[in-house]
Structure formats: C-alpha cells, structure tokens
Amino acid sequence: MSSIVQINFPYTESRAEIENHSEEAAGRFTGVDGLVWKIWLVDEATKTAGGIYLFSTREQAEDYAVGELVNHLKNVRDNVTVSVFDTIDGAGLVTNAPVELLH
8 A cells, every 4th residue: 555645835936936946846856765756736826835745655655744855845834734645546546546556
C-alpha cells in the first residue's frame, strides 16, 4: 500500500511567481526517500497552492510530512496544512491511477 501527502497553503504572489518558485524548488525533491512523484497545485480563484505527493510507504510519507522540506515550507508560509492518506490501490487501478508503478 502506498501513501499520499497533501499539502496546501494560501499565497499572495501572482500565478507566474508561484510557478517560478515551484520550478526553482523542484530539484529539491529528486532525492526524497520513497517519493514516487509530486504534482504541483495552484488555484487562482482561492489563491491556494500546494502539492500531492505519492510515497512508496506510509512510513516514508509520515517522515516527509514532519521532515526538513515541510518544516522549511512552514517557516516561509502561513497556514500550511499537511495531510497523510493511504491509497486504495485496487480501486485506483480501475481508474487508471499509476499505483501499478509501486507493485
């Protein structure tokens, strides 16, 4: 079973600035233990940004959620929310989720 970390935070910059920050930060995630992929999120209507992260195991997801990169984000952004979820891989396979990458 894999796990998802979902992180959201409000932003005040323009969308272009959020995209630039994201592109500058992307390289920091290449060595994160157990990270399979990350999807970057932005909602201009609510001025919310964040990410969805797929981890190979719950332990790796939980370690990330309290680790250095998330702590840094909490230090530079207000109202950061972090949630950890287990995936339901059988249903995900039916709906074309990339969970087969983990098996």
